[in-house]
Amino acid sequence: MHSPRLLLYPFALLYGLAVIFRNLLFDIGLLRSKSYPLWVISVGNLSVGGTGKSPHIEYLIRLFGRLSQRQGNLNFTPSKTAVLSRGYGRSTKGFRIVTAQSTAEEAGDEPVQIKRKFGSVHVAVDEKRTRGIAKLLEADKDINLFLLDDAMQHRYVKPAINILLTNYHKPFYNDHLLPAGTLREPGSGYKRADIIVVTRTPANLPDVEKKMTIKKIAPLINQSIFFSGYIYDNPLPVYATISSIPKIVKTTSVVLLTGIANSNDFRKHLESKSKEVFHFNFADHHRFSMVDIMKVTDTFKNIGNPDKIIITTEKDSTRLQQPALVEQLGSLPVFYIPVRISMHDEQGFEEQLLRLLNAYQLYTPLQNKP
Structure with a gap:
């Protein structure tokens, strides 16, 4: 029952x-x-x-x-194509054009992700879609x-x-x-x-x-x-400090950080590729705190296996750009895996x-x- x-x-x-x-x-x-x-x-x-x-x-x-x-x-x-989203998880309200410099806090993680991947596509957020469409057409009548x-x-x-x-x-x-x-x-x-x-x-x-x-x-x-x-594509670095791209193999220990609605498939994919997965799972659009990240880094540092990596989703990577989080994670092998x-x-x-x-x-x- x-x-x-x-x-x-x-x-x-x-x-x-x-x-x-x-x-x-x-x-x-x-x-x-x-x-x-x-x-x-x-x-x-x-x-x-x-x-x-x-x-x-x-x-x-x-x-x-x-x-x-x-x-x-x-x-x-x-x-000309435009993507219009509500911008879940953002701290702002109303209509907002999303640029490559926008943060997840300003525009929401998914719109920022889309804009960074498709620079020529207009991306905007607005709770009211009719207003959002009108504003975008004001900005570019050729959409x-x-x-x-x-x-x-x-x-x-x-x-x-x-x-x-x-x-x-x-x-x-x-x-x-x-x-x-x-x-x-x-x-x-x-x-x-x-x-x-x-x-x-x-x-x-x-x-x-x-x-x-x-x-x-x-x-x-x-x-x-x-x-x-x-x-699932190959891992890409979350921060520019990383130049080499690792391969996840059966000897790799993975620390997985997710804040999405359903992480089961992603976790299972990594479990099938790696030796072990230590999963830190949060709610969708979760704003990662220093406490959250310290738990991740402590777990990573305590893994004795030298073949180890921190993995997150592309969507979550947009919420790991705050200066305090970058300072905590920037020197570690932190990667995201794009999904198509x-x-x-x-x-x-x-x-x-x-x-x-x-x-x-x-x-x-x-x-x-x-």
Whole structure:
């Protein structure tokens, strides 16, 4: 029996009724969703974190970068891309342009990560997506592709395409509403999606398992389902003081520092590559303190194995740039491992995305920028 969860069900019921009422107001038009003569693609989920929204945003940036070099795929070329996020974990409020010099405290860890990787892409944060879009267009009227990070529940914007992510290991249909579970809204919210991506899927998942997952999701006739997984790249230094790139092998001791929603896959990946993993796990967007870091460094120094390393995620590395933390960690081998998305049916995903975008043009005249 999960008695603590049972005690939370009445609160989940009240929360669910409030969310259902809010969605109803949008559905019947009492609350208005704004459409744009642009490509606006929302990437979100029904749960609180853990589905890999930022890596999928990065996947789309790379995909549209490739598409912009081709001819004949689209009647409309994505000449300038902008990413708009709420900026979870930041200490600021309102609209803010993210630059390569922005800190995680100012703009949030994920927007900073994206800007540092894709310098030519506009990145901004704003709790109000409609205001954020307007401000970005004021800054650059030639933007014609917006990628909205974590905007499934932000219904004041009506996107051209709604991409819903759900974790293979904890799909929305097996979850419960907050606070009894992690769902932000009832599972029926999946019906608003155009594309559903089942994330964190094992690379060798049998087709029969995929079919079972699709059956449980029960997609509508207009919905497409795809599966994605992670590719872990080679370690990169968090600080410029490190010049050599190590290899993690079966003799390596790893001190792992994470502050993300779901670190299980990352930890298991390192466990499969190394001798041992000492894991310091914190909540998503956690602001690392000196006490946190001293525990990490003490553990590292007490490991007798000379083949040892400190590993964190790329997202967490943006929150390790405070001067006091740099002073504590800067002389140690601290690395992050970038993560990329592997779409199991990449061609099918691309083709469906193009179909939806070309169909959207039939109904909404787009700004055709050179």
